[in-house]
Amino acid sequence: MASCDRRRFITYGLRASALILASASARAACVDPDEMSGSVQSMRESLEYTDSAPDASQACRDCAYFKPVKTGDSCAPCEVLTSPVSASGHCVSWTKRS
Template identity: 35%
Template sequence: MDKTMSRRAVLLRALQLPLAGSVLLGLSACDAGGDAREGVALVCADPDTMTSAQESVRRTLRYSEQSPDSNKACSGCAFFSAAQGGCGSCSIFDGNVVNPAGHCDSWSAAS
């Protein structure tokens, strides 16, 4: 059995090993052991289930599912009530569902 390797085979192996390592590293980062929804934006307000009045209030107050300022998210607002399942409710929107990470122009710090 010939134990020598050609220069081409050595170079090929030298390229394959780092590539395989980076693929394995990337795959291991995909499942860091957290919640399956981790890293995925939570969407709470479904426009298909809202009345036109509810949509109008949200549009007027410029509600968004993701706050541009993490210090002014719905979860820190006086009008927000936490609920099971990730989403909460807001008294401004007649108790309708809102995203804890969301924001609107009526945001007021919880005391």
């Protein structure tokens, strides 16, 4: 009986670990900050870029400067920040897409 409990514990532990890893990779930033140039990092800081918009109606996906390759892209280049940004991100240069 103890071996069944141990197996169940290990199985649940592995499932939980897989779910945690999957959710972390889904939330991963579009660009590794360590791989960005100093000028890109500085621009992001000066424009107060964040990967999560405080107001969903002003997320990058609805900004005129967000240029996704295809509809629904979660990361795409930003013309202002000159680097990929999250579709759910935001900066002070946000401009409504027409």
